[in-house]
Amino acid sequence: MARLFGTDGVRGLANDELTPELALAVTASAARVLAAHDRSHRPVAVVGRDPRASGEMLESAVVAGLTSAGADVLRLGVLPTPAVAYLVADLDVDLGVMISASHNPMADNGIKLFGEGGHKLPDGIEDEIEAGLHTAATRPTGAQIGRVSDVDDALDRYVSHLVEATPASLTGLRIVVDCAHGASSIAAPEAYRKAGAEVIAVNAAPDGININDNCGSTHPESLRAAVAEYGADLGIAHDGDADRCLAVDADGELVDGDQILAVLAVGMAEAGELAGGTLVATVMSNLGLHLAMRDKNIAVRTTAVGDRYVLEELRAGGYSLGGEQSGHVVLPGYATTGDGLLTALRLMSRLGETGRSLRELAGVMRRLPQVLVNVPVTDKTTATESPTVRDAVEAVSAELGDEGRVLLRPSGTEQLVRVMVEAPLVETAQVAADRLAGVVSSVC
Template identity: 75%
Template sequence: MARLFGTDGVRGLANSELTPELALRIAAAAARVLAAHDRSHRPVAVVGRDPRASGEMLEAAVCAGLASAGADVLKVGVLPTPGIAFLVGDLGADMGVVISASHNPMPDNGVKLFAAGGHKLSDEIEDEIEADLDSTAERPTGAGVGRIYEVSDATDRYVAHLLTATPNRLDGLKVVVDCANGAAWATAPRAYREAGAEVIAIHALPDGENINDGCGSTHLDALRAAVLAEGADLGIAHDGDADRCLAVDAAGEVVDGDQIMAVLALAMRDAGELTDDSLVVTVMSNLGLHVAMRDAGVKLRTTAVGDRYVLDELRASRLALGGEQSGHVVLPGHATTGDGLLVAMRLMARVAATGRSLAELAGVMTKMPQVLVNVRVADKATVAASTLVSAAVSAVEAELGETGRVLLRPSGTEQLVRVMVEALSQEAAQTAADRLAAVVATAQ
């Protein structure tokens, strides 16, 4: 049987794969498991969601499940995922539940769990919760049933935290923010304005159905056009639950997660905040970031793809900055998970403090052309063990030398092998990637 929890909670088509019944069982099991780990007090859970229509239904189910298992619930309403993670610690709760499918299309939804302090659950705790889904344990009755409370100042608390974590004000900056009709639709414009920026918000009228619909961090064309039309200094794009941030400079050019990390790494180094002068990235980060950080004296630590692996390395080595090309960037000194609003405010603070444009700051790194080809295979393991494939990779690596890079990575969920090549030109990268993809396709 496949594991219920994926790399980022439980996701699926709402009311079909992720039903209210399943959401209730997950919440009740989580409350029972966490209560079993600490019987000193009645469990308290923070519950929040993004604005997609099915969230209302699933929120009701989650709250019912938690209360039925004897946990008290603190409802915070529509709020970015990192805001909910922050509130778990700020309110002294034992756990948090986020009802969101992040950048997925509207019909999907998800249930993500946080432990005390707003940290992601370990695989072991997730396995315990999954094993407890069909528990026949006696339910509490009477005063033992959990209560459900509304937290009226949840947004105020989160915005105050963001302002405290921003090193300087944003006065003088004009920014367009694409809220993806998602969880940040009210919070992001408010936070940026309170920090001093002039803010034009787009895709900030969620109706339950338009989340991520042709907007946000996965669809940047509207933001690019708005930045140019408004004469803004920069643009910020979030995804549906606002744990990611991508940017656009004044000329409409995209500034991705690698470039954002380069800007923040140098800002934090200059401020003495970059622990061990190290940055944590995944194997998919652009070679240009490696070159730029090497030239700047910043060390890179590389993990497998996935924010979980970045978080693990940040915690294990007690480092201050890490993330992914997708814009999922983590600042452990201020957040327990990727926080798109925090990253945006720190990025804008660097622009405001230096008086330099975002384009100039991001220019510290030169992006290498990167080509990704997905090759469908019968057996990923066979391809991974193929001497023909390894020989072809070695040959391409020798040809590219220090001016390029090759990465072959089996998909974690499908019978696919992802072939990624970076080179000095788009043509060279495409040629090499197609050549390796042809070898992978025959090595089965």
């Protein structure tokens, strides 16, 4: 049976795979597990959500689940995921629940859990919560049932935190922010204005249905057009729950998560803030990032794909910057999870500090063409461990040398092997990827 918790909580089609019944059961179990680990006080949880329509339904189920298990609930309303994580620590509560499916289509939804201090729950605690779904529990009654109240200043607390974490004024910068009709629609424009920028907000009118609909970090086309229309210095794109940040320079060129990491790493290294002179990235980071960091004498630690693995490495090594090409960027000195708004503010501060354009700053890294081919197989493990496949990978890697890279990895959810090749020319990468895909397909 598949594990209920994925790399980013519980997610699925709302009211089908992710039902109110499941949301109630998961959060009730979470409250019981936390109470069992610390019986010194009654558990308190904060609950936030993005604006998708099903969030209203699931919020009611989550609140019912928590209170039925004896936990008190502080409702935060519509806020970015990183705001919920921050407020777990700021309000000194035991649990944070974010109801969101991030960049997924509106019909999906999800439940993300944060433990003490705003950190993602360890796998062991998640396993205990899942096991609790199948265990009979005694429910509290009378005065032991949890109570519910609202946190009226949740947004103000989060925005103040962001502005305090911004090292340079953004005065003089004109920016366009694409809020994906999501959880950042109020928070992002307010934070950027309070930091000094002139802000034009687009796709910032959520109606519960339009979240991520041809906008935001997965669809930067409208942001490019808006940057040109308003003559902005740059554009910022968030996803539905605002844990991601991508950017567009004044010429309309996309600046992805790897390039943002490069800009921030160089700036932090110059300021003596890059712990261990090290950046943490995933195996899918562009080779251009590694080459750029090598030129700047910055080490790169690589992890499996997924921001939880980046977080684990950051905490284990005491590092101060990590992230993914998708725009999940983590700055542990200021946040316990990826925070798209914090990332944007730090990026824009770099423009203010240096007086340089985003295009100039992003030029520290040359993004190599990257080709990804998904190969259907009957057994992904057999395919990736095949000696024939290993020999083919070694041969292509030798041909590409230091200017290219090959990565094969099995899909986490499907019988697929993902073949990724980077090379100086896209044609070279495509030929190599197709060649390896053929080998993979032939063995399984």
